[in-house]
Amino acid sequence: MKAMLKFAPLACALLLPGAALAQGVAGTWKAIDDETKQPKALVQVSESPTGELSGRIVKLFANPDALCEQCDGDRKGKPIQGMTILWGLKKAGDGWEGGKILDPKKGAVYSAKMRLADDGKKLEVRGFMGVSLLGRTQIWERQ
Template identity: 75%
Template structure:
């Protein structure tokens, strides 16, 4: 009986560790930090240790285009666009990424950290040092 209990505990521990490695993978509802209203659903995926996020649904104006963007994103639909890329796990956070603000067409450095037992994701976009930027809290879906 003790061997079965130990095996079960070991399995649960391994499942928990695997889940922790993919903790930010999934779909997140973004909340506008100015209006506090839901903006979009972003799906985060793991691409070989680098995490990226793509808008899979815009709640308001789903036909919006990135008219302020430069380059290959110029005038492209925001829904379906990759807006977060290059995040890498670093301890209990994810760092070294970039995030696009489609409203302004600007790209910022980014980092993220899970909150509330993985139910929320604090995403920060910033210029230079992380003190100059803004933070949004996204909700797991």
């Protein structure tokens, strides 16, 4: 009996489809540039008690001292490393929607949505204006 209980979690993980998705989206993700395909940053995604997601850059791979020169308001001239670039996403179906994402290079804020892919190993992050057809998607890798 003890042996069965010992291996029950492993059996459940192997038998349940999408079990890796149960780990959720919170954690550290490596943002890959959709144009150059090179790593850009590490983003720490957190979930609030109300289920709302936010993400902040915890490491820039190139130019870690970069400032958000193109940003408006309180972000103008502030370090990009440590900056919150993703906020307000809420669970919707198999993903998260209704949030915003900042492109620090352009200083532009876009509508955002995202969803887990590849059994939770990747995160498809889409920033768009208006309808989601007008935008771009980045693939982030779980760290």
